[in-house]
Amino acid sequence: MTDTQAAPTAQRPNRPLSPHLQVYRLPLPAIASITHRITGAGLTAGTLLFAWWLVAAATGAEAFDTVQGVLGSPIGLLILFGFTWATWYHTLNGIRHLVWDAGGALELGAVYRGGFLVWGGSVGLTIVTFIAAFALK
């Protein structure tokens, strides 16, 4: 193949256009992919909570109780629930990424099955995590 020459528009072959994101219903693999990115960014923001928790524990009982109070409030629990789901989703899908990077499970069927598995698994594991944390005491 040679260089792409800057041909005048009129001379360009009539190639098909790819559909624009806004007029295209995203297939499951595309949704799974962007969700990996969104959860990655969300988890990065969540590291602030992780650091706050550790620094407060090192500061003393009072500071630590403040953090526990915030995390135990309704909004805190909602954030923790989202954080937990994002962690499970990104971890499961991250493992899928590593399998792909090693050259595995790249057939279309496997990609769809993996997408279902990661969505179902992350929701299921989030519920299991909360039951284990709060109900089995």
Place this chain on the structure above:
Amino acid sequence: MAANQSDVGFRSSLGRVRGLGSARTGAEHWVSYRLLSAAYVPLLLWFIIAVVGLTGADHATVTAWIAKPLNAVLLLLLIGVTFHHAAYGMQEIYEDYIHGKLAKTAVIGLTRGACLVLAVASAFSVLKIAFAG
């Protein structure tokens, strides 16, 4: 010109003029990011299970748990991998969406700096609890 001719390949005229292309580094970074991600899986699973066990625990219980040598070492490893993975993961996102050279460099640098500060503060906290209670 012979050398240049063999370099023509798939590049567009504009790409060739700008001299963009492989920087000849990056494969190593790509591989180490994947290896660290693989090491991250057991560390994070350990931490999730530990935090579930610590739900509702008071300050004394949590600090006693952190101070145990095995827990402190695993926490320090978790802190290192987490902030490294987060900083370079975010860099990948910025590189895809931010195209101004200055803005991109600034945001990547600020994220790296923030991750470094959080990592040092977190690690210092673990060490303080482990050594000074």
